[in-house]
Amino acid sequence: MNAELALVLGLLATCVALFIRNRPRMDVVALMAMVALPLAGVLSVPEALAGFSDPSVILIGALFVIGHSLVRTGIAYRLGDWLARTAGTSEIRLLVLLMLAVAGLGSVMSSTGVVAIFIPVVLGVARRMRLPPGRLMMPLAFAGLISGMLTLVATPPNMVVSxxxxxxxxxxFGFFDFTPIGLAVLVAGLVYMLLVRRWLARPEDQDGTEDSRQTLADLADRYRLAERARRLRVRQGSPLANAVLNELQLRAEYGINVIAVERPGRFQNRLLIATGNTELRAGDILLADIASPAIGLLGAFDELGLEAVALKNAYYDVHARELGLVEVTLPPDSHLPGKTIQELGFRSRHGLNVVGLRRNRQALAGLLVDERLKPGDTLLVAGEWKAIHRLQGLSRDFLVLSLPAEVDHVAPAAQKAPQALFCLAVMVALMVSGLVPNVLAALIACLLLGLFRCIDMDSAYRSIHWQSLLLIVGMLPFALALQKTGGIDLAVSGLVTLLGDAGPRAILACLFLLTAMIGLFISNTATAVLLAPVAISTAEQLGASPYPFAMTVALAASAAFMTPISSPVNTLVLGPGGYRFGDFVRIGVPFTLMVMIVSVALVPLLFPF
Incomplete structure (x- = not known):
């Protein structure tokens, strides 16, 4: 071992120790390494900075943007809603559909983002089915990790190895080269989780899993909205048809406050938040608050040409992505006390409707349009989430209290979902066909997403996980440094000397275990950066194809099942699932060995030596 190699190994060991300690941050450690290598004379400055121009880094950044577009357009959340509806009351069906949905969505977007989206969905379904969340959270995490084995773009290690x-x-590697092996692992994961799910939960797992924030349902109960909520269809020939809300004076004359309008469309109803200029049409369904349940009995509905429509769930729950509720209180220096709710003009000024009033901790009955406000009153307003966010900046006369939990699930570009799916399909088609390099296919998809307004520049920049990109850029020089100083040759010769007589499958198994073990302590992306050159050089020394060795490293980098800190996906479900460190060890270690067996058996069949 020469002095330069000893220096590089020392720097690498220091980085690994700092990664394990997690202080300073991993991206800072990577930048420090990038600076240290040229200062030590191991690499030139252009060689140390070459990672910034690496196509895989640009591709990963573009995929962060594309994945975020699926959230902004509501596609990811609609998949969660479908899961809750389809699973019904069957735990087995729920577990199977959950893992399939998460793995499928994670194959084209960040698995961490997918798991974060599904955690509240799973908690809600678990509460409804009276299941301990622990029986579902680990399958959720494992499916997120397995998604990295399904396509080339599913996780950064795949692209690093390619x-x-x-x-x-x-x-x-091609876009779908990973898919056959990933599907086999997914089937193994489904069977494994169905067998071990009874050991995933303990009685106390329910503790602490509730979201401490209030929900739309909490607000509706507090202001007694369920007593007044109605869905009313505008009949053919109704005097309301083709009339504007401001002209109809429904709130003042009939005690009917229209909050939103469901307008029938070709494929599904479209929700329109009511404003004074909203024009009603025959066939529209009005989402309304009424002053008293007696209004319908008094003949007002017949007079207006309205008919009541069944309301299975509160429409604030059904349309939570578009229609929000928030409490507004009056600060001491507000100029609003003494004015009536009608005089506030919330609908005309802010695009919001006042649907409730609390005074001295008691909800007042009725629509209260003529009620004069007093200091300390709290109003409940309804409208678009965008309008609610605008209201937060107007703090002189009123103060917006904490937003309900559903605000995390708002899709600001929900109407652009078809365009987002089209852009995703274009990217996949270009990658599969090979007409352009993968990085150009992803950039074309990003430009199309911007053209269709599925995403804007601000949200695109925010969606990129810069820490991950800097980690990759900072660790790439280590691979070059080890190659220049003979470190890779040393590792390869040791591996071949130790296992060369045992055959290439034994070396694949050793590579898998080595990658999985290193991945326990440092990022799986950094692990792939370090071990991909080792795998390729090992194949060259054996006179074999490098593809099975490279594929094994990529698969093992995603097999981070063994501890809760080996992947952000596992860390996310640790609290909601009520798990302990040992739970991942006793469930994850056997499954990692199972994945290794599947990989070593299938990889040489698809990528012969």
Whole structure:
């Protein structure tokens, strides 16, 4: 071992120790390493900074944007809603559908983002089915990790390994090259979780899993909205048809406050938040608050040409993505006390409707349009989430209290879902066909998403996980440094000397275990950066194809099942699932060995030596 190699190994060991300690942050450690290597004379400055121009880094950044577009357009949340409806009361059906949905969505977007989206969905379904969340949270995390084995773009390690193949003058992996093995692992994961789910929960798992924030249902109960909520269809020939709300004076003359309008569309109803200029049409369904349940009995509905429509759930729950509720209180220096709710003009000024009033902790009955406000009153207003966010900036006369939990699930570009799916399909088609390089396919999809307004520049920049990109950029020079100083040759010769007589499958198993074990302590992306050159060089020394060795490293990098800190996905479900460190060890270690067996058995069949 020469002095330069000893220096590089020392720097690498220091980085690993800091990664384990998690202080300073991993991206800072990577930048420190990037600076240290040229200062030590191991690499030149251009070589140390070459990661910034690596196509895989640009591709990963673009995929963060594309994944976020699926959230902004509501596609990810609609999938969660479908899961809750389809599962019904069957735990087995729920578990199978959950893992399939998470793995499928995670194959084209960040698995961490997918799991974060599904955690509240799963908690809600678990509460409804009276299941301990622990029986579902670990399957959720494992499905997120398995999604990284399904496509080339599912996780950064896949793209890092593919990029390393191209750097060696070889062809990289195709979009679906991972899919057959990933599907086999997914089937194994489904069977495994169905068998071990009874050991995933303990009686105390329910503790602490409730969201401490209030929900729309909490607000509706507090202001007794259920007593007044109605869905009313505008009949053919109704005097309301083709009339504007401001002209009708429904609130003042009939005690009917129209909050929103469901307008029939070709595929589904479209929700319109009511304003004074909203024009009603025959067939519209009005989502309204009424002053008293007696209004319908008094003949007002017949006079107006309205008919009541069944309301299975509160429409604030049904339309939670578009229609929000929030409490507004009057600060001491407000100029509003003494004015009536009618005089506030919330609908005309802010695009919001006042649907409730609390005074001295008691909800007042009726629509209260003529009620004069007093200091300390709290109003409940309803409208678009966008309008509610605007209201937060107007703090002189009223103060917006904490937003309900559903605000986390708002899709600001929900109407652009078809366009987002089209952009995703274009990217996949370009990648599969090979017409353009993968990085250009992803950038084309990003530009189309911006053109269709599925995402804007601000949200695009916010969606990129810069820490991950800097980690990759900072660790890439280590692979070059180890290659220049002979470190990779040393590791390869040791591996071949130790296991060369045992056959290439034994070396695949050793590579898998080595990658999985290193991934316990440092990022799986950094692990792939370090071990991909080792895998390719090992294949060259054996005179074998590099593809099965590179594929094994990529698969093992996603097999972070063994501890709750080996992947952000596991860390996310640790609290909601009520798990302990040992729960991941006793469930994750056997499954990791199972994944290794599946990989070592299938990889050589698809990528012969």
């Amino acid at each position: 990029s390393e193949l191209r750097r060696a003058g070889l062809e990289g």
